Amino acid sequence: MENGDSNEGYDSSLPVEKWCGDDRLYQWKGCWFRLQYLLGTRQVLDKFKPLPSDVILASFPKTGTTWLKSLLYSIINRSSGACLRSNHPHLLVPTLEVQLYGPQQQSFSNFASTSSSSRILATHLPRQILADAVRPADCRVVYVTRNPKDTLTSFWQFVLKSSSYEEPWPLEMAVEKESLERPEKVFFITYEELKDDTKTQVKRLAEFLGCPFNGDGEEEVLDEIVMSCSFEKLSSHEVNKSSEHSPWMRLPMSSFFRKGEVGDHRNYLNNEMVERIDAITVEKFHESGLMY
Numbered sequence: 053m054e055n056g057d058s059n060e061g062y063d064s065s066l067p068v069e070k071w072c073g074d075d076r077l078y079q080w081k082g083c084w085f086r087l088q089y090l091l092g093t094r095q096v097l098d099k100f101k102p103l104p105s106d107v108i109l110a111s112f113p114k115t116g117t118t119w120l121k122s123l124l125y126s127i128i129n130r131s132s133g134a135c136l137r138s139n140h141p142h143l144l145v146p147t148l149e150v151q152l153y154g155p156q157q158q159s160f161s162n163f164a165s166t167s168s169s170s171r172i173l174a175t176h177l178p179r180q181i182l183a184d185a186v187r188p189a190d191c192r193v194v195y196v197t198r199n200p201k202d203t204l205t206s207f208w209q210f211v212l213k214s215s216s217y218e219e220p221w222p223l224e225m226a227v228e229k230e231s232l233e234r235p236e237k238v239f240f241i242t243y244e245e246l247k248d249d250t251k252t253q254v255k256r257l258a259e260f261l262g263c264p265f266n267g268d269g270e271e272e273v274l275d276e277i278v279m280s281c282s283f284e285k286l287s288s289h290e291v292n293k294s295s296e297h298s299p300w301m302r303l304p305m306s307s308f309f310r311k312g313e314v315g316d317h318r319n320y321l322n323n324e325m326v327e328r329i330d331a332i333t334v335e336k337f338h339e340s341g342l343m344y
């Protein structure tokens with residue numbers, strides 16, 4: 053297993069599939085995981101104790117997690133851009149199954165301190181896996197999603213940057229791998245909505261979090277947060293341009309910032325790929341109200 057750490061949580065009877073490079077994916081509870089995330093996930097389910105004051109950011113990878121981490125941290129801490137200039141967003145808000153549990157685990161106190169009593173935690177785990185563990189705490193959940201074709205394009209580009217995959221990962225194969233109650237507690241947003249009118253959406257998000265921008269001078273704070281969390285601003289900071297690898301994955305810290313645009317899949321996917329993904333999306337999500 054990776055990093056020579058404990059194999060706790062590994063079950064050799066799990067279905068396994070070759071992924072890109074010489075990596076493997078393991079199927080557990082209907083989802084496919086790389087080994088280190090499977091181990092982290094099983095530890096989350098065994099050990100994570102959510103608190104009612106927690107705010108949990110839930111997202112599929114490449115749907116805007118880094119942006120939302122910056123926004124949530126800034127809204128809750130009423131932070132100017134200073135903290136974002138010197139800390140990568142993933143070191144402000146840790147991801148449960150990647151950074152707080154599993155082979156790469158660090159203690160929550162290693163992440164940037166917050167002036168709020170709310171812990172902000174992120175996860176890429178789907179609802180069917182994490183919901184039972186989190187529901188008793190009745191904490192707030194912010195869920196971001198994104199057009200699947202842009203998500204796939206972003207993900208494919210991200211994986212290509214990983215030093216561990218020497219062979220290029222054909223986009224055709226990536227396309228084949230494309231595998232969804234409580235309104236006061238769950239905030240749902242799409243990357244596209246956030247991109248279209250960031251200020252309005254950040255205002256809504258702050259209201260949901262119970263810290264609205266309605267005091268004296270708060271309009272300026274809101275503008276400042278929107279600006280300091282913008283792709284242009286965040287991607288200009290040295291900490292976010294760094295080619296150093298993150299402590300928890302084999303990728304440069306700069307990998308979380310690529311183009312930050314809507315519709316970039318048109319530059320990569322051919323018509324056949326688009327039709328294939330659209331068909332899968334209709335099949336899987338036609339009853340979800342999430343169709344693009």
Ligand code: A3P
Binds near residue numbers: 202281284308
């Ligand atoms: P692209 O690859 O399309 O550029 P995640 O944070 O979930 O890994 O998602 C990464 C995607 O969000 C990448 O998309 C990245 O460029 C984009 N992104 C990162 N920070 C952003 C920001 N502040 N505003 C808009 N998009 C951002």
